[in-house]
């Protein structure tokens with residue numbers, strides 16, 4: 307190619323026209339019935355998003371490559387029939403997606419903002435999902451309920467989580483947190499404050515958001531002995 311050949315600018319890939327196309331684009335193979343249920347949830351989420359700020363993932367590609375991918379990675383780590391609480395569900399990610407892809411689980415959602423919990427409750431009812439919604443902070447939910455698995459994405463630092471959960475360590479078997487690249491700094495901070503004493507913390511999964519270089523990890527935090 308000669309030096310004066312005009313370079314063609316990178317043309318951005320067009321967004322997929324529907325959820326099935328987006329899932330196929332990222333090699334996410336789900337049963338047709340699950341795709342239908344996910345799409346019904348996606349439509350409600352975008353509708354509610356017009357009334358309050360619940361998500362920035364308002365293209366099929368973003369919904370599939372971020373929300374569905376994170377939720378599927380989490381779902382792989384949850385035991386059969388677990389009682390699950392999704393903390394700070396916001397618009398329902400990952401909890402609602404996990405409830406749809408893993409109907410064996412007993413998923414509950416919580417958000418401390420009453421109007422967000424109200425939107426979640428309305429979506430759950432419209433979709434006919436058997437999923438209790440708590441309009442409260444996780445600290446309060448755990449005073450009255452016990453779960454096998456707690457999940458969360460984008461809610462708070464590890465230090466904050468370990469502070470909130472400290473008085474309720476008997477109320478759950480494990481905590482699964484979706485985190486970005488800064489996870490090791492967060493671990494360092496939580497350790498510095500002695501908040502990981504009496505817990506086992508492992509990186510349970512690591513994956514890349516499709517077609518980006520964004521790395522995500524899932525941290526699994528398990529209470530072991532008594533806190534130091």
Ligand SMILES: C[S@@+](CC[C@H](N)C(=O)[O-])C[C@H]1O[C@@H](n2cnc3c(N)ncnc32)[C@H](O)[C@@H]1O
Pocket residue numbers: 361393394395396397398399400416417418419422442443444445458459460461462470
């Ligand atoms: C940035 S949003 C993330 C929403 C969703 N998990 C996602 O990834 O799209 C964080 C949510 O956590 C909720 N939240 C913050 N602290 C909380 C707490 N202690 N208990 C329950 N929800 C909380 C907020 O109200 C907010 O809706």
